[in-house]
Amino acid sequence: MIIENKVYSVSELTFAIKAHLEPQFRQVFLKGEISNFKRQSSGHFYFSLKDANAQISCAFFKGSQKNLTRLPKDGDHVQIVGEISVYPPRGNYQMIVRSLQHEGVGDLLKKLHELKEKLKNMGWLDSSIKKPIPKLPKRIGIVTSPTGAAVQDMLNVLTRRFSNLNILINPVKVQGPGAAEEIAQAINEFNNYQLVDVIIVGRGGGSIEDLWAFNEEIVAKSIYESKIPIVSAVGHETDTSISDLVADLRAPTPSAAAELITKEKAHFLEKIEYFSRQCDESIIKQIRSEKKALLQLIKAPVFSSSNFLNIEKQKLDDIQSILDRSISNKLSHIKTILIQMQKQTYSLSPKQKLEYLKQKFNFLSISLNEKMISKLTLYKNNFKSLDTQQQILNKSITLLNQKKSQYKQLIAHLEGINPKNLLKKGYSILFNQKDGSTILSTSQIKENESIKALVSDGEFLATVTKIKE
Amino acid sequence: MSENKLSFEQSFEKLETILEKMNSNEITLDESLNLFEQADALIKNCNQKLNAAEQKIEILIKNRNNEITLDQNQTPQTKPFLEKPNASLDEEIPF
Numbered sequence A: 001m002i003i004e005n006k007v008y009s010v011s012e013l014t015f016a017i018k019a020h021l022e023p024q025f026r027q028v029f030l031k032g033e034i035s036n037f038k039r040q041s042s043g044h045f046y047f048s049l050k051d052a053n054a055q056i057s058c059a060f061f062k063g064s065q066k067n068l069t070r071l072p073k074d075g076d077h078v079q080i081v082g083e084i085s086v087y088p089p090r091g092n093y094q095m096i097v098r099s100l101q102h103e104g105v106g107d108l109l110k111k112l113h114e115l116k117e118k119l120k121n122m123g124w125l126d127s128s129i130k131k132p133i134p135k136l137p138k139r140i141g142i143v144t145s146p147t148g149a150a151v152q153d154m155l156n157v158l159t160r161r162f163s164n165l166n167i168l169i170n171p172v173k174v175q176g177p178g179a180a181e182e183i184a185q186a187i188n189e190f191n192n193y194q195l196v197d198v199i200i201v202g203r204g205g206g207s208i209e210d211l212w213a214f215n216e217e218i219v220a221k222s223i224y225e226s227k228i229p230i231v232s233a234v235g236h237e238t239d240t241s242i243s244d245l246v247a248d249l250r251a252p253t254p255s256a257a258a259e260l261i262t263k264e265k266a267h268f269l270e271k272i273e274y275f276s277r278q279c280d281e282s283i284i285k286q287i288r289s290e291k292k293a294l295l296q297l298i299k300a301p302v303f304s305s306s307n308f309l310n311i312e313k314q315k316l317d318d319i320q321s322i323l324d325r326s327i328s329n330k331l332s333h334i335k336t337i338l339i340q341m342q343k344q345t346y347s348l349s350p351k352q353k354l355e356y357l358k359q360k361f362n363f364l365s366i367s368l369n370e371k372m373i374s375k376l377t378l379y380k381n382n383f384k385s386l387d388t389q390q391q392i393l394n395k396s397i398t399l400l401n402q403k404k405s406q407y408k409q410l411i412a413h414l415e416g417i418n419p420k421n422l423l424k425k426g427y428s429i430l431f432n433q434k435d436g437s438t439i440l441s442t443s444q445i446k447e448n449e450s451i452k453a454l455v456s457d458g459e460f461l462a463t464v465t466k467i468k469e
Numbered sequence B: 001m002s003e004n005k006l007s008f009e010q011s012f013e014k015l016e017t018i019l020e021k022m023n024s025n026e027i028t029l030d031e032s033l034n035l036f037e038q039a040d041a042l043i044k045n046c047n048q049k050l051n052a053a054e055q056k057i058e059i060l061i062k063n064r065n066n067e068i069t070l071d072q073n074q075t076p077q078t079k080p081f082l083e084k085p086n087a088s089l090d091e092e093i094p095f
Helices: A010-025 A105-122 A149-161 A179-192 A217-225 A242-246 A254-298 A307-348 A350-417 A419-424 B008-022 B029-051
Strands: A028-039 A045-050 A055-060 A077-087 A092-102 A140-144 A166-171 A198-203 A230-234 A429-432 A450-455 A458-463 B056-060 B078-080
Touching (some): A105 A217, A105 A242, A140 A179, A149 A166, A149 A198, A149 A254, A166 A179, A179 A198, A179 A217, A198 A254, A217 A242, A230 A242, A307 A350, B008 B029
Parallel strands (some): A198 A230
Antiparallel strands (some): A028 A077, A045 A055, A077 A092, A450 A458
16 A cells, blocks of 8 residues: 655555554454543543454443443443544544443343233234223332332332321332342232232343343233233333233333322312313303393383382482481481580580689789788788897997996906006015016025015115025 | 212312302302302312321331232231331441
């Protein structure tokens, strides 16, 4: 392919490889072990498929994943169908996966297909043998695992819609060895003891191996033989099991089975509600239209425009208004009289008189009081001024007398203490001749000293002859 | 009227025909009122039948060999099913 001396661009070479390689591997069956499995938020899967010596990149786009029975994971041994694609931006090649099957699943699918063919040939899948699902089952039987999510899903739907359902669960294993036998037995038990009116057989989603019990012939047989109608709800919408095919009704999921079972009841309730409303509306409508007709009849000329009644009616009205007027006149006349009488009574009442006298008395007593008080005040004032004059006079006389006697006493006292008066009584005062001091003690003089003596009418000198102590 | 003796389906059918008549505009008011009464009784009967039972969620009692157990009347024994047991995750693959 490579032409001597030709210089390629990278793109040219890459596209040349792509054009050469891709047609060679349009449909490849490839088996190997998954590694580096990545699930992108876009829903696409990317992984490598490897064996002991090599590996190849794989892209498994969302659009191709429809028939996938199980989410692949690292270590899974799978077989894929796809094509080789060269991816120029990265210059690599990869496998574009069209379908993926876990190892062993192929065998199961083959078995499933074979059983389906067999049952079809036996007439077990014929729509003509499907039993109708009772519209209002008295008791609903459920064959499933008591611990799975499916039973909760179903009960949620059933109890959410109705609060008066009678449900009986027959607990079974829904996967693993013995599961198919338990499921078949549970269906038989419901039939043998006539425990329920309808049976839901099912479980939640899982891999084809997980769901396998519902693909076993023994389960198909018990469903086929059941006298009680059976709704099958195995896995997800995309899973179709033998159980689904043989059952009288197939529900895509357990929740959907519960919906289907109660659909009719809900429908009936709605319908009855509707009937009730219709009934009311219809009767109301009729009554209304009859009423309208009646009103029109009443308005008919024969009733409305005949005068004889009207004249009588007018007369009656007149009489009534005359009556009304005369009564109201009489009433107002009586009322006037009554008001007058009331006024009279009021003015004549002793209470009124008393009130008047009381007022008069009050007035008189007040004016008397005032006169008395003014007169009294006048007298009081006069009297007060007289009294004051007298008091002042009395006080000054007393004061004068006091001063007079004080003065006399003072004079008498002064007389008493005048030393000259004492001298008149025979006393004399001695003075020292030398310093003129008054001699009060013997210690102030000595013998033979001269002293001066003062008497009432003069003085004289003397000599001290003897001192006695 | 013996509406109570009719089955749900019979009551329902009768209701449908009554309603048809009532909506036909060809009957007298007396007839209408009579039909209304009948319909009312039928509606009550249907509602009663639809709402008659009480809610009952039970599970069959099984022995170790996974066989149902019978009481003295040869009737399988049941017990109330608890709404929220510990759901085991092993059989549910989130896919």
